[in-house]
Amino acid sequence: MPIFRFVIQRLLQAILVTLAVTLFVAFAIRLTGDPAVMMAGDSSGVTEEDLARIREALGLNRPFFVQYFDFLKSLVTGDLGESFFRGSVRDLIAIAMPSTLLLAIASMAVSILISIPLGIHSALHKGGLSDQFIRVLSLVGLSFPNFWLGIMLVLLFSITFPIFPASGFDSWQSLILPATTIGIILTATNVRLVRTQMLETLSAQYVMVARAKGLSEWSVIYKHALRNAAISIVTFLGLQFGNLIGGLVIIELVFNWPGMGTLSVEAISQRDYPLLQATVSILAIMIVAVNLAVDLVYGLIDPRIRVA
Amino acid sequence: MTDTTTQTTLSWFKRFLYSRYASFEFLTGAFLTATLVLLVIFSGLIFPDGGTKVNIMARLTEPFQSADFPLGTDPLGRDILARIIHGGRISLLVGLFSALGAVILGTVIGLFAGYYRGFIDAFVMRFADIQLALPFILLAITVIAIVGPGVDRIIILMIVSQWVQYARLVRGSVLSLREREFVQAARSYGLPNIKIIFSHILPNAMGPLIILLTLNVANNILLESSLTFLGLGADPQTPSWGGMLSEGRSYIQTAWWVTVFPGIAIMLTVLGLNLLGDWLRDELDPLGQTR
Numbered sequence: 081m082p083i084f085r086f087v088i089q090r091l092l093q094a095i096l097v098t099l100a101v102t103l104f105v106a107f108a109i110r111l112t113g114d115p116a117v118m119m120a121g122d123s124s125g126v127t128e129e130d131l132a133r134i135r136e137a138l139g140l141n142r143p144f145f146v147q148y149f150d151f152l153k154s155l156v157t158g159d160l161g162e163s164f165f166r167g168s169v170r171d172l173i174a175i176a177m178p179s180t181l182l183l184a185i186a187s188m189a190v191s192i193l194i195s196i197p198l199g200i201h202s203a204l205h206k207g208g209l210s211d212q213f214i215r216v217l218s219l220v221g222l223s224f225p226n227f228w229l230g231i232m233l234v235l236l237f238s239i240t241f242p243i244f245p246a247s248g249f250d251s252w253q254s255l256i257l258p259a260t261t262i263g264i265i266l267t268a269t270n271v272r273l274v275r276t277q278m279l280e281t282l283s284a285q286y287v288m289v290a291r292a293k294g295l296s297e298w299s300v301i302y303k304h305a306l307r308n309a310a311i312s313i314v315t316f317l318g319l320q321f322g323n324l325i326g327g328l329v330i331i332e333l334v335f336n337w338p339g340m341g342t343l344s345v346e347a348i349s350q351r352d353y354p355l356l357q358a359t360v361s362i363l364a365i366m367i368v369a370v371n372l373a374v375d376l377v378y379g380l381i382d383p384r385i386r387v388a
Numbered sequence: 389m390t391d392t393t394t395q396t397t398l399s400w401f402k403r404f405l406y407s408r409y410a411s412f413e414f415l416t417g418a419f420l421t422a423t424l425v426l427l428v429i430f431s432g433l434i435f436p437d438g439g440t441k442v443n444i445m446a447r448l449t450e451p452f453q454s455a456d457f458p459l460g461t462d463p464l465g466r467d468i469l470a471r472i473i474h475g476g477r478i479s480l481l482v483g484l485f486s487a488l489g490a491v492i493l494g495t496v497i498g499l500f501a502g503y504y505r506g507f508i509d510a511f512v513m514r515f516a517d518i519q520l521a522l523p524f525i526l527l528a529i530t531v532i533a534i535v536g537p538g539v540d541r542i543i544i545l546m547i548v549s550q551w552v553q554y555a556r557l558v559r560g561s562v563l564s565l566r567e568r569e570f571v572q573a574a575r576s577y578g579l580p581n582i583k584i585i586f587s588h589i590l591p592n593a594m595g596p597l598i599i600l601l602t603l604n605v606a607n608n609i610l611l612e613s614s615l616t617f618l619g620l621g622a623d624p625q626t627p628s629w630g631g632m633l634s635e636g637r638s639y640i641q642t643a644w645w646v647t648v649f650p651g652i653a654i655m656l657t658v659l660g661l662n663l664l665g666d667w668l669r670d671e672l673d674p675l676g677q678t679r
Binding site: 108 | 524613614647663
């Protein structure tokens with residue numbers, strides 16, 4: 081498949097998925113309850129006319145598709161309108177999104193720092209005692225709920241030994257416990273990935289050639305094997321990053337982290353349509369965008385992918 | 389006579405040692421999983437009160453102090469060990485039924501998508517793309533806000549969002565199987581497509597499915613605890629691991645055991661299933677399709 085067609089096809093696919101996701105979100109959110117009732121409060125003096133006035137003021141009485149297209153327009157222009165209770169949606173997201181991205185990047189960094197050396201070590205000592213140990217350890221890491229690990233780290237490092245803050249985001253130290261929590265969970269998966277990929281490249285012919293040439297073991301492992309394994313590893317990490325942005329909800333809640341997850345959950349409990357619709361849609365669009373970018377880059381680097 | 393008996397026992401033991409079952413993964417995984425299943429089945433006999441008996445006088449008893457409450461008590465004086473063993477019911481129920489539902493739905497759709505291609509195939513693949521872009525926890529919170537919390541809703545939500553992975557896996561296997569000689573042969577005999585799909589293709593696609601199913605049960609037990617922790621699952625009266633964690637969280641400063649022990653229960657359960665899944669992968673999927 082020519083490269084141009086591949087790019088266009090993936091782009092169209094991404095746009096379709098974005099439309100479907102936003103439509104689904106807009107539809108599902110409208111089923112969660114009537115925000116007019118929520119806004120009017122639970123005082124008994126609220127009449128049906130009051131509710132109608134609130135709906136009118138919020139534009140909730142317009143047909144669904146009119147509201148949906150308005151929302152799409154607002155996504156494109158970046159003017160996301162007003163939240164029901166908390167001012168400009170764009171301002172709220174402008175604060176929450178960087179916090180989430182920071183946490184996601186820090187977690188990935190923790191995981192990469194641990195999993196690449198451990199994975200290489202495992203691959204080089206395949207079947208040995210340390211390989212078995214790392215394998216079991218990574219299975220253990222896959223076996224606890226991430227929020228529980230977070231609570232345990234808080235118990236250990238903010239209550240028993242008060243070293244790091246347990247919640248909020250006041251300084252860089254606040255980042256350590258949540259990023260370590262997610263980092264450990266990601267490491268459990270990534271160690272196995274690095275190991276498998278390294279085993280594959282280490283048995284490839286070009287590695288044998290490099291060895292036969294008499295290159296140093298360091299050069300064989302890092303310059304030949306790791307670089308070739310890196311294509312798959314980086315692709316996987318890219319997809320993982322996309323998922324992570326949408327998957328931090330519980331950890332953000334546990335650590336009271338002011339990110340997109342916390343913002344979305346607050347929006348759900350307040351029936352804040354404009355805010356919720358914007359946060360969930362933007363998270364979904366970011367995931368689609370990251371996946372698209374990974375696919376395109378992978379397709380450019382490795383032409384075999386385009387055919388599949 | 390005695391000689392032969394020792395010989396047979398020896399050879400039985402030897403046969404075991406050289407079999408595929410003599411592996412750390414299988415033995416530990418099977419032990420953990422079997423223990424959990426037995427405890428859950430007999431939980432009513434071991435703790436007849438179901439771990440719901442409130443005993444304010446004994447509230448927040450420390451663990452390992454009294455024989456009545458080996459793992460201590462929670463803020464209402466309820467026995468943590470009893471609640472953990474009863475709580476396993478919910479986890480096992482959700483893990484098992486959600487994964488079974490998803491595997492059945494996904495397998496049937498995947499078989500047809502891979503065999504007939506065309507519209508249904510395109511639909512499955514696009515649906516998978518959409519699914520991948522929706523953050524599951526946020527989706528779950530939104531849907532539960534519409535339909536209200538409950539164990540049954542959680543199971544349905546998991547089935548709806550997870551059948552796709554089975555469908556993709558099965559579709560992949562079918563795409564290569566349908567070109568194989570034995571399928572061609574079945575077709576040339578004039579067998580109906582339904583028969584070819586279910587008795588010739590499906591049995592050959594089972595290996596990766598079983599592996600994914602095992603890991604999926606493990607994963608859904610984790611997911612159930614997360615959702616219940618957020619208050620979306622079982623009601624707080626029913627003992628459940630996620631619910632215990634969420635209750636214990638407010639007492640973490642003074643009573644660590646309320647949070648630590650249910651977490652360990654989750655970990656051992658999921659670890660057992662993960663070990664079994666890993667072992668199955670080595671045995672059934674040497675080519676690494678499910679990796």
